[in-house]
Amino acid sequence: MIQSRGARRTLTETTGITFFLALGNQIRFSGLEFTSSESGGFRGAIDPRGNGFRCTGCIFNGGDAGILWIGGGIRDLFIADCVFNNCRAGIQFVRDVVRAPGNNNAQRRQRAFAPGRFDILRCFFSGARTEIGILLDSGNDARAVNNPTPNNSSGDPNLPSQGNSLRVDAQNQTTDYAANGRRSVIADCVISDVQLFGIALARSQSINVSDNTITMATRGEPFRNAVQLENRTRAIGLRGNTININNGSSNTVGGIIMVTFTDYGNAARFENGCRNILIDRNRINGNGGTGIGSDGWSDVRVTNNRLQNTLNRRFDFFNRPGGANSFRSTPTGNVVINGRNRTLRTLNPGPTTTN
Numbered sequence: 001m002i003q004s005r006g007a008r009r010t011l012t013e014t015t016g017i018t019f020f021l022a023l024g025n026q027i028r029f030s031g032l033e034f035t036s037s038e039s040g041g042f043r044g045a046i047d048p049r050g051n052g053f054r055c056t057g058c059i060f061n062g063g064d065a066g067i068l069w070i071g072g073g074i075r076d077l078f079i080a081d082c083v084f085n086n087c088r089a090g091i092q093f094v095r096d097v098v099r100a101p102g103n104n105n106a107q108r109r110q111r112a113f114a115p116g117r118f119d120i121l122r123c124f125f126s127g128a129r130t131e132i133g134i135l136l137d138s139g140n141d142a143r144a145v146n147n148p149t150p151n152n153s154s155g156d157p158n159l160p161s162q163g164n165s166l167r168v169d170a171q172n173q174t175t176d177y178a179a180n181g182r183r184s185v186i187a188d189c190v191i192s193d194v195q196l197f198g199i200a201l202a203r204s205q206s207i208n209v210s211d212n213t214i215t216m217a218t219r220g221e222p223f224r225n226a227v228q229l230e231n232r233t234r235a236i237g238l239r240g241n242t243i244n245i246n247n248g249s250s251n252t253v254g255g256i257i258m259v260t261f262t263d264y265g266n267a268a269r270f271e272n273g274c275r276n277i278l279i280d281r282n283r284i285n286g287n288g289g290t291g292i293g294s295d296g297w298s299d300v301r302v303t304n305n306r307l308q309n310t311l312n313r314r315f316d317f318f319n320r321p322g323g324a325n326s327f328r329s330t331p332t333g334n335v336v337i338n339g340r341n342r343t344l345r346t347l348n349p350g351p352t353t354t355n
Contacts, residue, residue, distance in 0.1 A: 028054040036063025036087075044068025044092070049101065051075040051116075058082045062129070065089040072100025072112030074177070079120045086127030090191075091120060095138035095175055095203070096159065097166045105166055112141075112170065117179040117206075119187075126192040133191035133214070136177075138203035139231040139261065142170040174232045178206035183237070187211050195220030198243075199227050205234040215244040216253055216286075225254040226284075229274045231261040237278045245286035245311075255284035255307075258294035260320055270296040270323030280304055286311060296320035304333035 027050060034045040044065040046055065052075070059082070060066030066084045072095055084090035095112055102108035125133040143162060161167070177184040183206040191198040191214045198214035201207060214226040226243040229236060243255045258274040266272075273296025283306045284291040291307040293316035294300065307314045319325050 025050040026052040026054075029056070029058055030054075031057045033059040033061070034063075034066070035061040048074075048077060052077075054078045055082060056080050059085065060087055060090070061085045063087055065092045068092045068094075070094045070099060071096050072108065072115055072175075074118050075116035075179075077116075077118040079118075080122055082123045084123065084125045084127075084130070084133075086129040087125075088129060089132040089135055090123070090125040090130070092132065092135045093137070094135075094140070095170075096141045097170045097173075098141065098159075098161045098164050105169075108166060109169055112138075112175065113173045114176045117177055117182055117184040119185045120189065121185070122188045124190045124192075125194065126190075128193065130192075130194050130217075131196040131220070132200065133189070133194050133198045134186060135197065135200045136175075136202065136204045136207075137200070138173075138175040140202075140263070141167060142173075143167040172232070174203045174205045174234055176205045178235075183208050183235070185210070189213075191215070193217045194226075196224045197228050198225075200225075200230070201228070201233050201236065202230040203232050204236075207235075208237040208239070209241065210237065210239040211241065213242045213244075216246075218246065220253075222252040223254075224252065225257040227256045228254075229256075229258040229277065231259075231272050233258070233274045233277075235276045236274075237280075238282060239278070239280050241282045243282065243284045243286075245284065245289045253289040254293060255286075255289070255291045255311075256282065257290065257292075258297055258300070260296040268296060268320045270298075270320045270325075273297045273320060273323075275299050276328075277301070278303075282306075284308065284311065289313075290316045293317060294325075296323070296325070298323065298326050299328045300326075301328045302331040302334060304335075306335045 036045050044067055045060050045063060046067050048069055066087045097108055097112040100108040100112040102111055120134060141159060186199060186209045189212045193215060195217045199209060216226055226245060227238060238256060245253045245255055256279055258277060260268040260272040262268050276299045278301045279292060280303045285308050287310045289311055290313040291311045292302060295318050
């Protein structure tokens with residue numbers, strides 16, 4: 001374990017490099033403070049790559065990211081009671097099957113597509129430079145068969161080893177963050193004044209996101225969302241979160257938004273939408289924007305949420321080519337807040353599935 005003893009230990013760097021490359025297993029950080037500068041690339045104060053990584057009670061100031069991992073191999077990761085001040089991204093995991101650990105391609109595929117579970121608990125994210133609170137992005141490391149360009153696939157043309165056959169294997173793979181029948185958890189975090197995404201999950205599966213408070217900044221890029229699910233994300237539970245999206249008359253900020261995949265010139269298609277999503281007991285406050293919305297979606301449950309009627313669009317669900325949207329069950333118990341509670345009657349349930 002690396003920990004502070006007595007007074008908090010502060011580590012400062014000015015060159016935009018990673019403080020610690022945590023390659024070993026069961027590495028623990030406790031009570032440390034990191035101050036970083038931006039590198040113009042992807043550098044984290046800590047880059048965890050082994051099994052059983054623990055980080056508790058640490059403070060991260062500035063830099064590209066507080067905790068950043070690129071590749072594959074999260075197993076039994078635990079982050080709790082940490083503070084992320086003015087980090088461009090607080091916690092960022094980016095899948096790259098080519099850079100996943102392993103002695104052969106079979107091991108790399110296993111670590112990239114079914115790495116294991118994690119817990120992120122009671123963390124605080126804030127600061128005028130904060131763009132992203134928590135990001136899990138598994139949707140940029142593929143390429144289409146016999147096509148090195150990203151079109152009609154999900155690949156980032158700037159990734160190394162674009163011709164590697166592992167990138168073909170990754171084309172339609174969603175990373176599953178469950179282990180031993182237990183989902184991963186993001187809970188009881190406060191994400192404040194964030195400019196782009198509070199919590200964003202792309203091609204990620206088996207995660208419960210509950211009892212977090214997310215407040216979007218009034219500045220930032222268009223089409224920013226407190227919670228964004230994207231590109232074949234599956235089996236996500238969104239429960240008891242409080243979301244504040246006060247942004248005046250703008251329509252481009254959202255509360256809980258599910259989208260397909262349109263990066264790198266790809267056309268939005270139903271097959272790349274989100275599936276098996278539970279949106280329950282969330283409260284979305286604010287002016288302007290969309291409360292809960294999706295395109296190319298299926299097997300979605302929307303129950304017992306409260307949305308302020310000052311939102312421009314409380315619900316916004318629409319289709320994409322290639323399939324038919326469907327709720328798992330008819331949305332029930334949703335309430336619009338307008339001085340007094342009243343039953344929501346404006347959500348068109350569309351087709352309903354019983355699976």
